[in-house]
Amino acid sequence: MYTAPKPNSKIIIVGAGCFGLSTAYALSKDKAKEYDIWVFDRGESIPISDAASTDISKAVRMDYGNNTLYMHLAVEAIDAWKQWNAERAEKKLVPVYHNTGMLIFSANGQYAEYEKDNMRSIREAGFGDYIEELNADQLKERYPYLTDTVDNGYDIAYANKVGGWCNSSESIKHLYGECIQNGVKFVLGNEAGRFEKLQVDGRHVRGIITADKKEHTADRVIVAAGSWTPSVIDMHRQAIATGQYVIHFSLSKEDQERMATFPVWSADVSNTGFYGFPCNENGILKIAKHSTGYLNPSSVLNQKISVPRTQSTNPNDTIPKSALAEARAFLKKFLPFTDALDVVYSRVCWYSDSIDGDFIIAPHPDYDHLIVATGDSGHAMKFLPVIGDKIRDIVEDTDSQYKQAWAWKKKEAPKGFYDRPLLVKEGDQDIRMATMDELRAYNKD
Ligand SMILES: Cc1cc2nc3c(=O)[nH]c(=O)nc-3n(C[C@H](O)[C@H](O)[C@H](O)COP(=O)(O)OP(=O)(O)OC[C@H]3O[C@@H](n4cnc5c(N)ncnc54)[C@H](O)[C@@H]3O)c2cc1C
Structure with missing residues (x-):
């Protein structure tokens, strides 16, 4: 059974990514509670180099198909991102959120169901004035550098003026600073910071044991270890680590200027999985695919479980050969000019894919006093400024629509869920x- 922690409780959070840091910050804001908050991470410094939350950019979109829970949460988050930017501007710090808008493509002159659902939900919620539908001619006129894209079949889109991208590494740094200011303590490193197992007394969780064999007692433990979670806590197969790929191109000054108005985009995403970003200040054009991803099975917790394999332990890793071929084939149509460009960086980044795409932020059924916050399913970063508040409510056992949506799942995975390359x-x-x-x-000239 789970009960809310009392004021002055010691709370250990495992994982200093989006979920862990945002929770630490939210819990530390309530001065009346005076929680003693400790964050442990296996990485040496924050942002943790191979965490999913560490990257040059992540999409911040409110376009969520039929799912109005996440749409409204994204709208709340976008306001909070703007607030962060305003606070940072006062300190002369660069913005962490860039409101470029979104350009959501379908193909072959027809909106796909997902895009239709996006627009319907947005309009029904009263945000209809954010979006504008564009046909082939309008697309070419507004984005002349996308003429080939349109001619190759990505010829219908809608623009959403609300949304864009966040500099995810910089925003993690921002939140880390806020946590430090609020007195959150951090234990980092592969020995001192790495959670090895729970310290338990029957069902009762009394704390954690780290890789250096030290025992750390706590009144509540929150495991927010991202895609590593199922390899450190038995998640009853509710979530698996899936590797998703990202590639970067370096654009010439000329191309950067030519594409200066390029917003965050997705290209018939329910069918292709591809989406991407405008060039950042270093001229890097990032493209990614949201998909079933890849598995890396290993023997852990007496089971065969997919465990993230990253460039921290495998520095020469790039992306799967099949992924590169697929990305090049897609880009040949969507952004054909990239055919002549080298991929200057590539990475496999890991989702904690839950069986239904909803986060899993709930008391663990096998233990008392343990909460898991995982199952990000590849879409949590946009919620960084507000997700911790929702997690705090769950930690404090307060009822909410999020508590219900992210509860421990009482269902089986859909057929084929675990079958991935x-x-x-x-x-x-x-x-x-x-x-x-x-x-x-x-295809270099
Ligand atoms: C390729 C890719 C693209 C994405 N694009 C978007 C996007 O455009 N928009 C969006 O909103 N979201 C996006 N996401 C999803 C987003 O990045 C994640 O939802 C979010 O970062 C998850 O945060 P987390 O805290 O759960 O995991 P992480 O950020 O991975 O943090 C988990 C932390 O746990 C630590 N840890 C693991 N094991 C241990 C241990 N044993 N002991 C101590 N610490 C441990 C790790 O070191 C890590 O720091 C993307 C993800 C990927 C992989």
């Missing part, structure tokens, strides 16, 4: 990482 397979030339040579352009 392998990231790498020893000795198989097709199931391997792309080489540096393969990442280079194959």
